[in-house]
Amino acid sequence: xxxxxxxxxxxxxxxxxxxxxxxxxxxxxxxxxxxxxxxxxxxxxxxxxxxxxxxxxxxxxxxxxxxxxxxxxxxxxxxxxxxxxxxxxxxxxxxxxxxxxxxxxxxxxxxxxxxxx
Amino acid sequence: xxxxxxxxxxxxxxxxxxxxxxxxxxxxxxxxxxxxxxxxxxxxxxxxxxxxxxxxxxxxxxxxxxxxxxxxxxxxxxxxxxxxxxxxxxxxxxxxxxxxxxxxxxxxxxx
Numbered sequence: 001x002x003x004x005x006x007x008x009x010x011x012x013x014x015x016x017x018x019x020x021x022x023x024x025x026x027x028x029x030x031x032x033x034x035x036x037x038x039x040x041x042x043x044x045x046x047x048x049x050x051x052x053x054x055x056x057x058x059x060x061x062x063x064x065x066x067x068x069x070x071x072x073x074x075x076x077x078x079x080x081x082x083x084x085x086x087x088x089x090x091x092x093x094x095x096x097x098x099x100x101x102x103x104x105x106x107x108x109x110x111x112x113x114x115x116x117x
Numbered sequence: 118x119x120x121x122x123x124x125x126x127x128x129x130x131x132x133x134x135x136x137x138x139x140x141x142x143x144x145x146x147x148x149x150x151x152x153x154x155x156x157x158x159x160x161x162x163x164x165x166x167x168x169x170x171x172x173x174x175x176x177x178x179x180x181x182x183x184x185x186x187x188x189x190x191x192x193x194x195x196x197x198x199x200x201x202x203x204x205x206x207x208x209x210x211x212x213x214x215x216x217x218x219x220x221x222x223x224x225x226x227x228x
Contacts, residue, residue: 006159032214043205043218044160093159097214104148106214108160 002028002098006109013084014117021079021112023050023094029074030096034106035067038091050077050094084116123206123219130227135193137222139206142187146208149182150216151191154203163191163204193224201226 003026013019023033031052036044048069049057056069066088068080081088093111097104120142129135141149147168152160166173166180166189173180179192193200206219 004159034214034216043220044216046215046217049215095160095216104165105162106150106216107162108152110159111157113157 002026002096002105002107004094004096004107004109006092006094006112008112009110010113010115012115012117015085016083018080018082019084019114021081021092021094021114023077023079023096023109025075025096025107028096028098028100030077030099031074032097033071033077034095035069035077035079036093036095038093038111040091044093047079050079052077081114084114086116089114089116121206121208121217121219123204123222125220126223126225128225128227129196131196131198133196135191135196135200135224135226137191137193137204137206137224139189139191139219140187141189141206141208141217141219143208143210143217144187145210148209149180149189150205150207150209151178151180152205152207152218154205154221156202160205196224196226198226198228200224 005024007022033050035047038044047062050069050071052071071077095106095108097106122140150165151163177194181190203221205221207216
């Protein structure tokens with residue numbers, strides 16, 4: 001299947017700092033990528049839809065200024081958690097739909113575990 | 118609104134069949150998915166079914182869809198210890214690629 005990577009796989013940072021997480025589609029182009037957040041033992045919650053060449057679309061309740069999304073190219077989307085606080089600690093997962101299947105098949109990255117001290 | 122519900126735990130013996138159930142509320146759902154997540158990892162797409170289908174089989178996996186009752190199930194035949202993981206059901210509405218996930222069912226396979 002298609003491959004989606006994330007970097008870093010885990011990060012520990014101090015409260016108040018900003019952290020950037022990258023999501024790359026390795027063998028296909030993705031005009032759209034999705035960013036999810038997962039708390040321990042819980043489901044995935046969609047945070048935002050990243051669109052190449054235009055602004056991201058955020059879900060209700062997600063702060064745009066806190067979670068900055070930039071879809072820099074057809075293979076790269078970044079999520080920056082600004083002024084991170086302990087409550088932002090979570091598992092962040094991105095996904096990208098493969099163009100051959102429309103949105104039918106979404107491939108997920110391995111996730112990034114963020115711990116804010 | 119959109120909501121997807123799953124039971125939280127399932128325990129089976131190796132070699133038995135596992136059946137994981139899911140209910141959803143959005144009648145406009147076009148595709149329904151099953152994903153597998155192993156500890157500390159991302160999600161692996163197992164299979165998906167279009168809403169006009171009743172059943173889909175892929176090797177050990179069988180998906181049944183009862184659209185009238187908005188009920189989806191995943192049957193794993195000859196369950197192995199390597200099948201131990203969390204299984205997520207998800208629905209996709211007609212517009213866009215947004216997926217709504219259930220809480221996940223933790224499958225434990227005992228030897």
